[in-house]
Amino acid sequence: MSFADVRARRQAKDARSLVGSSSSSGPKLISIEPPEPLFGALPSSIDIQSSPERGRGIYAKEPLKRGGTVFSIKPPIYVLSTKNLEHFCSSCISPAPPTGLKRCTQCKNLWYCNATCQNNDWALHKKECAAMQRWAAGAPSLDVAIPAEPIRCLGRVLWGKRKWGLDSVWTREMDAMQSHRTSLPPEAAESHTHLAHAVIRYLGLTAPEELVPFGINDAAGIVDLISRFATNSITLTSPSLAPLGVSVSPLVALVNHSCDPNAVVVFPRSAKDPASQEPEAQLIAIRDISPGEEIFTSYIDTTLPRAHRQEALSATYNFSCGCGFCSRPPAPDPREALACPKTCGGACPFPSEEDPLTRCVNCKTAVASTDAVLDALRIGQEALQKATHLQFSDLPKAQQLTTNMIPILTSAKALPSSHPLLALTRLRQSLLLAAFPSNLTQDALDGLIRASSASVTGLNAVFPPGHPTRALALAELGKLLAVDEPEPRPAAPGSSVFPPSGPARLRLACETLIRARDELLISFGEHNDGGEVGREVREMVVRVERELAAWGQGVRNVIEDGAGLKT
Numbered sequence: 001m002s003f004a005d006v007r008a009r010r011q012a013k014d015a016r017s018l019v020g021s022s023s024s025s026g027p028k029l030i031s032i033e034p035p036e037p038l039f040g041a042l043p044s045s046i047d048i049q050s051s052p053e054r055g056r057g058i059y060a061k062e063p064l065k066r067g068g069t070v071f072s073i074k075p076p077i078y079v080l081s082t083k084n085l086e087h088f089c090s091s092c093i094s095p096a097p098p099t100g101l102k103r104c105t106q107c108k109n110l111w112y113c114n115a116t117c118q119n120n121d122w123a124l125h126k127k128e129c130a131a132m133q134r135w136a137a138g139a140p141s142l143d144v145a146i147p148a149e150p151i152r153c154l155g156r157v158l159w160g161k162r163k164w165g166l167d168s169v170w171t172r173e174m175d176a177m178q179s180h181r182t183s184l185p186p187e188a189a190e191s192h193t194h195l196a197h198a199v200i201r202y203l204g205l206t207a208p209e210e211l212v213p214f215g216i217n218d219a220a221g222i223v224d225l226i227s228r229f230a231t232n233s234i235t236l237t238s239p240s241l242a243p244l245g246v247s248v249s250p251l252v253a254l255v256n257h258s259c260d261p262n263a264v265v266v267f268p269r270s271a272k273d274p275a276s277q278e279p280e281a282q283l284i285a286i287r288d289i290s291p292g293e294e295i296f297t298s299y300i301d302t303t304l305p306r307a308h309r310q311e312a313l314s315a316t317y318n319f320s321c322g323c324g325f326c327s328r329p330p331a332p333d334p335r336e337a338l339a340c341p342k343t344c345g346g347a348c349p350f351p352s353e354e355d356p357l358t359r360c361v362n363c364k365t366a367v368a369s370t371d372a373v374l375d376a377l378r379i380g381q382e383a384l385q386k387a388t389h390l391q392f393s394d395l396p397k398a399q400q401l402t403t404n405m406i407p408i409l410t411s412a413k414a415l416p417s418s419h420p421l422l423a424l425t426r427l428r429q430s431l432l433l434a435a436f437p438s439n440l441t442q443d444a445l446d447g448l449i450r451a452s453s454a455s456v457t458g459l460n461a462v463f464p465p466g467h468p469t470r471a472l473a474l475a476e477l478g479k480l481l482a483v484d485e486p487e488p489r490p491a492a493p494g495s496s497v498f499p500p501s502g503p504a505r506l507r508l509a510c511e512t513l514i515r516a517r518d519e520l521l522i523s524f525g526e527h528n529d530g531g532e533v534g535r536e537v538r539e540m541v542v543r544v545e546r547e548l549a550a551w552g553q554g555v556r557n558v559i560e561d562g563a564g565l566k567t
């Protein structure tokens, strides 16, 4: 039977059910209810509008305060990435407690906190469970025995459409997400075709025609499904932004992109809501937003220079960004700048092959050896790609690459916020953390604090206060400064060695944690008390303040004892 035949049969069936049973007096007229409107979860402070440049988007109807939650929603579809399956509950995405998670006894792939979490997930896992067992039975090797997350995510979308009905609001919201089917570049069309075949196999279907009950009536419908997923899915993250999996929420997907966003989507884990609401995506304003203004998040890493951002946006989202930041970049952009050769405090835009001459925008001093700068930037980019690729398979090699490259870029006077120096610095910090010795030495701790501080300096130059990446980096630095020193150094009066030791270090830890907490309250929402990380930092501030007070009291006691001895 052809795809069209199946559709014709379905339409005939639909037509019969619409007019009801025919009688000799002819078909009865039936009243057709207007369809339920989409996005009923939209709060009254925002609405959906359309622009010719960006299509639909979310706009403020009322003033929105920075740190305020614009909306919260549990994504209707989400899956953990394969490596996280046994470490997090597949329903509420809580990390495994010390007592461990409970495994689905059927497929043996998904893990849950308890029976409640398993029941909450059963509506979608029921079909998935059988599909995963079928997939594993046909897998050529153990490492491909679990389908990759896009396949599992799309499986859930399709089972959801069947379960909740093709005319349901659930399905209509999913189908209303933007598809770029008609303008896909050839490479994307090819990868979409591969994914489509994998999904059909995962569902246990033998031919595309069998997708009709899932609301997919032709080949264009399959491409739409995959294109919608590619354009609208968002990373499911931990409260500290670690990627955990992938999620789809038609409401979150309405938010357009800017490289200088006024909002972020985070999963902060609010203290107040019960676990059954988790994972909860929250759109949070990181700036004050006026009525009529569009709300934007960023889809990509905005520490990257404009050309890299445009490439990423065009490859995945099929548009060229015309945000203020792309059309009128700051001069010079801290992502692409060198420090002034005369250290006047100004900066010079990066030279390029086409335009090798560059000067400080402040004192106009020209950079002398631009060839050396261009070489350093080129090999820096290569080292970054290699080290990123090797970070999990060859940690020492990745460490060596970042450790060797950072001084080369620094001596070429690249700003700490510039690319690829900032990316290498952040990678080095995460590699040092991964290799952190269990018997901690002062040198290892101080090295990590210096790397963390360099990341904070770079991120502060590219992100506004309250951006979650910046707030988390600050929290990380504060926590490291608060770690008990294995071998505190004797205080040298007037010493500017970084990091300081002893009480000066504790004071710096306290100041850094307080700044981090203020920023976390913005990025992860005041209503959430700064999310899980904000709450953790608040507790650390209390602990460090207590330690500082105890130290101060200790000093006062010594002084008083000394004074007592003299009298």
Ligand SMILES: C[S@@+](CC[C@H](N)C(=O)[O-])C[C@H]1O[C@@H](n2cnc3c(N)ncnc32)[C@H](O)[C@@H]1O
Binding pocket: 053, 054, 055, 056, 057, 176, 177, 178, 231, 232, 253, 254, 255, 256, 257, 258, 316, 317, 318, 319, 320, 321, 322, 323
């Ligand atoms: C997640 S959707 C956002 C909602 C979408 N505008 C809609 O109407 O459904 C992502 C798509 O929106 C469009 N888009 C988002 N931000 C844009 C921007 N700054 N400029 C142009 N198009 C944008 C692109 O087509 C992109 O692939």
